[in-house]
Amino acid sequence: MNSPTTDVGVEPPPACRNMEDTGLSKVMMRDILLKTMFRSNADTVGQLERALCLPTRVTQELIDNARDAGLLEAMGTLHATSGNEMAYRLSDQGKARALDALAQSEYYGAMPVPMHVYAKQVKRQSIRNIQITRKQLTEAMGHLILPPELLDHLGPAVGSGRSILMYGPPGNGKSSISNGIRDALGEKIYVPRAIEYSGQVITVYDPIVHSAAEDQVDDPLSLRRTSNAFDRRYVKCDRPTVITGGELSLDMLDLVYNKTARTYTAPLQLKSTGGVFIVDDLGRQAEPPQALINRWIVPLEEGKDILALQSGEKFEVPFDTLVIFSTNFHPNEIFDKAALRRIFFKIKIDGPSQENFLKIFALVAKKKGMKLDEAALVHLLKRKYPTIDNVYANYQPVFLIDQMIAICDFEGIPYKMSPELIDRAWANMFVKDETIIH
DSSP states (O other), rough: OOSSSGGGOOOOOOSSSSSSGGOOOOOHHHHHHHHHHHEEEEEEOOHHHHTOOHHHHHHHHHHHHHTTTTEEEEEEEGGGTTTTEEEEEEHHHHHHHHHHHHHHHOOOSSOOHHHHHHHHHHHHGGGGGOOOHHHHHHHHHHHHHHHHHHHHHHHHHHHHHHOOEEEOHHHHHHHHHHHHHHHHHOOOOOOOOSSEEEEEHHHHHHHHOBBBBGGGGOTTSSSSTTTSSOTTEEEEEEEEEOOOOTOOGGGSSSSEEEETTTTOOOOOHHHHSSEEEEEEEETOOOOOOHHHHHHHHHHHHSSSEEEETTSSSSEEEEEEEEEEEESSOOOHHHOHHHHHHHHSSSEEEEOOOHHHHHHHHHHHHTTTTOOOOOHHHIIIIIIIIGTTOOOOOOHHHHHHHHHHHHHHHTTOOOOOOOOOOOOOHHHTSSOOOOOOOO
């Protein structure tokens, strides 16, 4: 049964009690420890547990393991900032091993989460476990004036965690609705800093995509820390949102390999796991829309994606993302019937009615400090809109009022509406249909 969107509904990844709980090999953990000490100034248990994102007990176990192998040496409590903690340094053998490990991969710092362990956490916090109520969605869309029947369609679509295609004429808020859906997902989830597959490290956490919860950010100088409340290899974040537009290409959905560091960066859809992936302006990309949809067929239907390492080895990763496609084209123009079948919800976003247009116009005018004028509104509705068959769009109130404000600023007059200013603003909203003689 679905649970409401609250933090209580997401089970955190349990903290590791020993090295075995991490799911990583002792050799990999040891090498990351040595590389971290080689590349940073961390040399005490406290500094290393923060760098490696491990509990104190596990960090000490890892250090003892490396000492027993002759890779680390105890230095004693040599500096005041150590807080009387024992300091350690790499032995000559440890330095040699660190350099050898760095030649294989430059990755150091936070211990990665094995793929199979990460897959379990994805299930615990699945986007399909959320339940969006009408109230939550309405509040998230509070800045938009939408017809009730549109929310009737959007609510079940969002709550399903399945794919959504929003289509309709440009300028009617498809992008704003997508952002509103994102805001309705008020839950926090746990995003791994990095994941491990077949000895390879793939970095996932991205501060641009993932908004870390402030109450979980560790202060190294704080005496009271909550670092052991959950597995600190994860970062507690808002459900992520990735927004792409015309720049989206198929290769952006593949692993990114850094030849210098010999590490991988997760593709966009993996970073958006547990959240929302918005493909805006579908049909404006260099890749045909059909090709993009074909790339998503297996993930959308089976809940898993297929990625490939540099070696050519392919492997499965969880695909748990609410995918929202937004296009100004009619779906029949850009997709075949098989592709449309695989998109679970198809929702048309039309322009507003005259009544809703006036509501939007009044709200925008109030927000921007411009008083409504009856003569100007009558002129707009009776003279201007009939010239375009009374087709209203959500972007037009903002455009017209901003135009009138710019004219008032230029003329040095107070903000006001008038039929004359409506005419001047209207002239800038459309391109004249005329032949250009070269």
